[in-house]
Amino acid sequence: MARIVGVDIPDSRKVWFGLTKIYGIGQVNVLSLIEKSGVDGEKRVKELTDKDIAAIQKALEEHFNIEGDLRREIQDNIKRLKAAGSYRGLRHTQGLPARGQRTRSNARTKRGKRKTIGAMRKEVAQKMESK
DSSP, X not given: OEEETTEEEOTTSBHHHHGGGSTTOOHHHHHHHHHXXXXXXXXXXXXXXXXXXXXXXXXXXXXXXXXXXXXXXXXXXXXXXXXXXXXXXXXXXXXXXXXXXXXXXXXXXHHOSOSSOSOOOHHHHHHHHHO
């Protein structure tokens, strides 16, 4: 396995697809990265030479904000929104969707598991009312 910027890239994948395993590098960024480093994107990762890997690493460090730096930047942005008291900051604080999605019937990832699923049975509902 090739190790680029602290991430293991699977040997059996093509270079242009394997590089997407790096946090902050998507399919659009891979095309410009391959162009800047001068590496053939159709090669398999196991076919890369040390020179190719060094060229990819150099291009990544010069042109892209990735992995730990990118995660830190995102967290700093969220902290800034919270400190400013903006609507998006409040939504992050409350653990709710921040981009206008509906929460009445969806947003299970953010809101968590349902407390009650569907309608309760009549007997259970009556017991709850009597208490």
